[in-house]
Amino acid sequence: MKKLFKYLYKRTKVGHIVIQQFINLHNFYLNRVMSEKAFAKRGFRKSFNREVDLENPKTLNEKIVWLKLNDRTPVHTICSDKYAVRDYIEKRIGEEYLVPLYFQSKDPNDIAPENMPNHPFIIKTNHDSGGGIMVRDKSSIDWKQVQKGLRKRLKKNYYYSSKEWQYKNIEPRIIVEKLLLDQNGDPAKDYKMHCFNGEVIMLQVDIGRFSGNHCRNFYNKEWQRQPYRWPSPKENGKLTNPSDYDVEKPQNLQKMISLSESLAKDFSYVRIDWYDVNGKLYFGEITFHTDGGNRPILPAEWDRKLGDMLILPNHPSKN
Template sequence: MKSILKYLYKKTIIGNYIISKLLDLNEFYLCYIKPEKKYLTDKFERNFGRKIDLNNPKTLNEKIVWLILNDRTPLHTQCADKFAVRDYIKSKISEEYLVPLHFQTYNVNDIEPNNLPNDPFIIKTNHDSGGGIIVKNKNSIDWVEVRKNLKARMKHNYYYKSKEWQYKNIKPCIIVEKLLLTKTGDIPFDYKIHCFNGKANMIQVDIDRNSNNHYRNWYNTKWEREPYKWTSIKDAGKTTEPSKEDVEKPKSLDEMLELSEKLSQDFAYVRVDWYDLEGKLYFGELTFHHDGGNRAILPEKYDEILGQKLVLPMKTSSL
């Protein structure tokens, strides 16, 4: 049946039209009508092949889904906002860890060369999850296409596809930050500290993130390689597998861990992202639900081993 529908969709005009409309209706139902809990539990069952136990969650992924549904505060919204979180960072640690901000606007039409620096920069929207538009030479960019891309992103509310409440009430804007580059002109590694109940627990290192050779290694806080992997899906269905080679321990690791724990004190679970540029630390972002609790940790036993380390809070809600 799937092969027939695929043929009709790709090879016939009427089939393409009808199936496209049906897909649009299904998308509308999933995003705007289907209850949050049902949406998330069905998604979990599809990904893991079993029902989730939200009454007694044991695995880390189960607990992340529980947090999506039950742990909601205005601070989550502020810290999911890539612009507003800057004030949180200033108050908790110091503005010296912030990536320099070149420009901020609520108007897509303001994104034009005269308002932007000559040095390399990155353009982001503050209200979604994902990367930005990297600009190394603003004179070689199709700015009409960039504004078209940003206009579409500004209209998108990430909450409706993820059900992560912290994104729902963010006022969309555009920010332009300095592009961090190594001496060789490369994007620095991402160091992501997963904190449980205010303590750094595991370290995710993303290598060559903006390339086809995106690897992801896992370490403990002593910089020893972990025996599990927790991959994400990237372009063309590729996954962020661990690399065979180890990543050199960053000189700033102790500082990174200390600062991450300071930033995580207000949350049961949070991932604190950092860039280490020649020993200088820059804050990346705070993420509360890594991959929405819907990517397997392998071998499977480590999903429960890690889950045992996370103590869930009492239910909180700002609905």
């Protein structure tokens, strides 16, 4: 039956129209009607083929789901806003760690070559999750298409597709920042500090983020390779599995850890992202619920081991 619907949807005009209506209704129910708790339980079930235990969460993913539903403050929204977080970072650790901001606007029509710098930059929206538009040469860009895409993104409230509360009340805008490149002209490596109760526990390194060879390695604070993986799907359908080689220890590792722990002290679980560009450290972003708690950590025993290290706030089990 599934193959028949797929055939009708892709190969016949009437089938496509009719089935698309059912898809639209289904998505409306998921995004606008279904409760946050039911939505979270559904997502976990699809990923793990079992029910999430919210009464006594044990694995790291279960605890992330619990936090997604129960741990909410205005600061979560500020830190999830890629524009508002700049002021937060400046006050907490200093403006020297901010990626240079070239332009910001709420109007996609403002994103035009005359308002853009003459060196590489990246265009982002502040209110959703995902990458931006990397521009190395603004004369080679179809600006009408860029504006069209941004117009579409600004109209979307990311909360309704993720049901992550912190995104719900972010005022959408466009930001243009310096494109951080390494000495080879490639996008700088992305270092992600997973902090549990104010301490860096997992160090994630993303390599080749904008290529088909995107890999993801995990280390501890001593820069020792860890025996687990926590992959996400890439655009080509493959996963961000570990590389077959080690990444050189970043020059600013200890500083990165210290600053991350300073920023993380107010949160149970948080991921602080950094770029180390030729010895200069830049803040990337703050994430509270990595992959929504819906991506398996493998081997599965490590989901539980890491979960044991995270203590939830105001939870009866306190584990």
